[in-house]
Amino acid sequence: GDSVTQMEGPVTLSEEAFLTINCTYTATGYPSLFWYVQYPGEGLQLLLKATKADDKGSNKGFEATYRKETTSFHLEKGSVQVSDSAVYFCALVGAGGTSYGKLTFGQGTILTVHP
Amino acid sequence: AAGVIQSPRHLIKEKRETATLKCYPIPRHDTVYWYQQGPGQDPQFLISFYEKMQSDKGSIPDRFSAQQFSDYHSELNMSSLELGDSALYFCASSSRGRGDTQYFGPGTRLTVL
Numbered sequence: 364g365d366s367v368t369q370m371e372g373p374v375t376l377s378e379e380a381f382l383t384i385n386c387t388y389t390a391t392g393y394p395s396l397f398w399y400v401q402y403p404g405e406g407l408q409l410l411l412k413a414t415k416a417d418d419k420g421s422n423k424g425f426e427a428t429y430r431k432e433t434t435s436f437h438l439e440k441g442s443v444q445v446s447d448s449a450v451y452f453c454a455l456v457g458a459g460g461t462s463y464g465k466l467t468f469g470q471g472t473i474l475t476v477h478p
Numbered sequence: 479a480a481g482v483i484q485s486p487r488h489l490i491k492e493k494r495e496t497a498t499l500k501c502y503p504i505p506r507h508d509t510v511y512w513y514q515q516g517p518g519q520d521p522q523f524l525i526s527f528y529e530k531m532q533s534d535k536g537s538i539p540d541r542f543s544a545q546q547f548s549d550y551h552s553e554l555n556m557s558s559l560e561l562g563d564s565a566l567y568f569c570a571s572s573s574r575g576r577g578d579t580q581y582f583g584p585g586t587r588l589t590v591l
Contacts, residue, residue: 407582468520
């Protein structure tokens with residue numbers, strides 16, 4: 364079945380540091396890939412997405428590129444802020460079959476940014 | 479912009495009681511998904527509905543049932559509650575004709591004592 368693996372956390376950075384959170388996936392065909400963010404005590408917010416190979420999703424300074432050859436969708440940000448502290452989930456939606464539309468999530472990465 | 483609405487936001491129940499969670503999708507969204515997130519865990523898919531019909535089923539216990547109504551809102555009914563049912567329950571909605579991106583509600587935190 365489909366699966367998503369994220370780098371182990373938690374990740375602790377100083378403000379303005381460079382961020383990378385690794386995400387790899389296993390799926391048949393060409394899934395759609397997502398990054399969701401969960402701030403403390405809140406729900407899941409869509410951060411960015413990519414629906415086909417070599418697509419780059421971007422939002423609020425975050426970027427991720429859909430790499431079919433390495434089955435990866437790593438999240439990057441050039442300069443993090445304290446307000447970026449949250450849990451980040453990589454997720455995919457399968458390319459069809461009987462499991463239409465359900466999201467499969469990675470285990471989440473806790474990011475803490477210090478001033 | 480209108481978002482997904484869930485009610486109640488917090489719910490406390492005793493073991494063996496029943497709970498009903500409600501979800502109101504974004505207007506004109508035709509698909510609703512339910513997810514369960516245990517403490518420190520990633521969300522797990524429970525069930526989904528498209529145009530008021532069940533479209534997929536995940537790891538939903540037999541004690542749970544759900545439906546989508548004519549106005550597209552959905553309810554998750556949970557009976558014979560167990561301590562292990564304590565979790566955040568998220569509803570998400572999407573539109574099959576507009577890219578299928580799922581937008582999540584704020585969640586209902588269920589605590590079973």
